[in-house]
Amino acid sequence: xxxxxxxxxxxxxxxxxxxxxxxxxxxxxxxxxxxxxxxxxxxxxxxxxxxxxxxxxxxxxxxxxxxxxxxxxxxxxxxxxxxxxxxxxxxxxxxxxxxxxxxxxxxxxxxxxxxxxxxxxxxxxxxxxxxxxxxxxxxxxxxxxxxxxxxxxxxxxxxxxxxxxxxxxxxxxxxxxxxxxxxxxxxxxxxxxxxxxxxxxxxxxxxxxxxxxxxxxxxxxxxxxxxxxxxxxxxxxxxxxxxxxxxxxxxxxxxxxxxxxxxxxxxxxx
Amino acid sequence: xxxxxxxxxxxxxxxxxxxxxxxxxxxxxxxxxxxxxxxxxxxxxxxxxxxxxxxxxxxxxxxxxxxxxxxxxxxxxxxxxxxxxxxxxxxxxxxxxxxxxxxxxxxxxxxxxxxxxxxxxxxxxxxxxxxxxxxxxxxxxxxxxxxxxxxxxxxxxxxxxxxxxxxxxxxxxxxxxxxxxxxxxxxxxxxxxxxxxxxxxxxxxxxxxxxxxxxxxxxxxxxxxxxxxxxxxxxxxxxxxxxxxxxxxxxxxxxxxxxxxxx
Numbered sequence: 292x293x294x295x296x297x298x299x300x301x302x303x304x305x306x307x308x309x310x311x312x313x314x315x316x317x318x319x320x321x322x323x324x325x326x327x328x329x330x331x332x333x334x335x336x337x338x339x340x341x342x343x344x345x346x347x348x349x350x351x352x353x354x355x356x357x358x359x360x361x362x363x364x365x366x367x368x369x370x371x372x373x374x375x376x377x378x379x380x381x382x383x384x385x386x387x388x389x390x391x392x393x394x395x396x397x398x399x400x401x402x403x404x405x406x407x408x409x410x411x412x413x414x415x416x417x418x419x420x421x422x423x424x425x426x427x428x429x430x431x432x433x434x435x436x437x438x439x440x441x442x443x444x445x446x447x448x449x450x451x452x453x454x455x456x457x458x459x460x461x462x463x464x465x466x467x468x469x470x471x472x473x474x475x476x477x478x479x480x481x482x483x484x485x486x487x488x489x490x491x492x493x494x495x496x497x498x499x500x501x502x503x504x505x506x507x508x509x510x511x512x513x514x515x516x517x518x519x520x521x522x523x524x525x526x527x528x529x530x531x532x533x534x535x536x537x538x539x540x541x542x543x544x545x546x547x548x549x550x551x552x553x554x555x556x557x558x559x560x561x
Numbered sequence: 562x563x564x565x566x567x568x569x570x571x572x573x574x575x576x577x578x579x580x581x582x583x584x585x586x587x588x589x590x591x592x593x594x595x596x597x598x599x600x601x602x603x604x605x606x607x608x609x610x611x612x613x614x615x616x617x618x619x620x621x622x623x624x625x626x627x628x629x630x631x632x633x634x635x636x637x638x639x640x641x642x643x644x645x646x647x648x649x650x651x652x653x654x655x656x657x658x659x660x661x662x663x664x665x666x667x668x669x670x671x672x673x674x675x676x677x678x679x680x681x682x683x684x685x686x687x688x689x690x691x692x693x694x695x696x697x698x699x700x701x702x703x704x705x706x707x708x709x710x711x712x713x714x715x716x717x718x719x720x721x722x723x724x725x726x727x728x729x730x731x732x733x734x735x736x737x738x739x740x741x742x743x744x745x746x747x748x749x750x751x752x753x754x755x756x757x758x759x760x761x762x763x764x765x766x767x768x769x770x771x772x773x774x775x776x777x778x779x780x781x782x783x784x785x786x787x788x789x790x791x792x793x794x795x796x797x798x799x800x801x802x803x804x805x806x807x808x809x810x811x812x813x814x815x816x817x818x819x820x821x822x823x824x
Binding site: 463465466469470471472474475476479480482483484488490491 | 663
């Protein structure tokens with residue numbers, strides 16, 4: 292109907308506004324300055340840097356051949372303990388994090404105070420590294436697996452709670468509305484409306500955290516919280532490199548196996 | 562400004578009536594402007610009107626998915642505009658709802674979606690353990706047959722179905738509630754023309770055979786004319802036509818939708 296709007300003026304288009312272009316240039320300049328400044332301040336000691344390849348090769352030479360006899364004596368038992376710490380810690384974290392994530396999800400709980408309280412707990416849990424949690428729990432419960440389980444659990448609450456809470460918030464509102472319209476009470480809306488939608492996310496988060504916890508619980512022993520890390524710590528202190536090598540290889544193998552197992556389970560659930 | 566063709570005086574024993582129903586999402590800007598309507602306990606009532614005219618809000622006020630600002634909703638002999646908590650749940654049990662986007666729980670099977678219509682009735686542990694009473698399961702199978710799906714669909718996941726099949730499940734879920742009335746919010750708007758007719762035919766036959774009145778929001782004037790026993794035309798939050806489909810003439814449609822060109 293209307294005539295084509297050709298006013299004669301050249302119409303232009305640019306991805307960014309002038310202000311955005313200035314801001315982007317600033318980011319590039321600041322990055323370049325930061326790199327130069329860092330390189331000047333790290334004070335690399337050249338002597339150590341130059342013989343690093345030699346030292347590395349030397350370390351590997353001392354590790355190989357592994358002290359295989361050490362496996363049945365110490366490593367196997369501590370490995371199982373590590374496995375138990377990771378699994379129990381993850382289960383405990385799930386039990387504690389699930390109710391909190393329902394409180395954190397704004398679509399399920401409409402009380403802002405409870406939302407923020409739950410999020411505060413998640414942030415406190417995540418802001419402390421497992422190793423630091425372990426130091427605290429070793430001070431409380433003494434050295435051993437219990438401290439390991441507690442530190443794994445407390446670090447995982449924030450991770451599981453945050454991710455599962457976000458999955459809950461992404462649940463489609465349509466089915467929830469439909470179940471509300473049938474006169475279903477909230478408990479049923481949770482079980483039949485929310486849970487089926489977030490179930491894959493739940494298992495995916497739980498398995499991912501279990502996978503991470505296997506790795507994390509392997510080092511907890513360095514501060515005395517049980518597991519294979521205790522054996523690693525002892526071997527390092529005694530400079531028994533053939534034992535250190537064996538333990539590192541075992542940890543690597545376990546991590547690979549859990550990765551394979553968790554991704555196989557995950558693909559089956561979703 | 563209502564152009565009543567048939568008298569709409571309150572019918573004694575009418576199942577559902579709304580009185581001066583008003584809804585303002587923002588204060589001072591009513592979406593529904595004091596609507597008064599009576600619904601008979603039978604037949605299909607079609608509500609037509611342009612988008613954003615308050616059809617959906619009206620229907621959602623009736624089962625209180627939307628809370629009205631003022632007015633009364635008389636249902637089964639009492640005002641439900643202000644009930645809350647478990648009283649509201651008991652009212653909702655008696656009102657089935659069919660949605661434009663079907664709103665099935667995608668990862669559950671067809672029969673579980675149909676059985677969800679009983680969630681207002683069964684104890685929580687039964688739903689939790691998936692141990693629904695045997696008569697509910699029998700009725701769910703019967704309803705799956707009745708909406709034109711068959712037993713092999715019962716265990717299929719809802720996300721494996723086509724749009725028309727999903728809407729059939731949605732209808733079965735609503736009927737499963739044993740409702741006194743079914744509300745349908747644009748049940749055919751996401752479907753192709755042929756499937757739309759099939760879905761309307763299904764709703765009409767279920768309404769007749771089970772004596773369940775259905776109130777349906779619908780864009781398609783031809784479908785409204787063909788299947789409804791009463792048409793309500795809304796525009797700008799007001800009812801501007803209320804009468805049999807035969808009385809709906811082009812000047813009514815011009816009032817409802819504005820302009821003539823599109824007809």
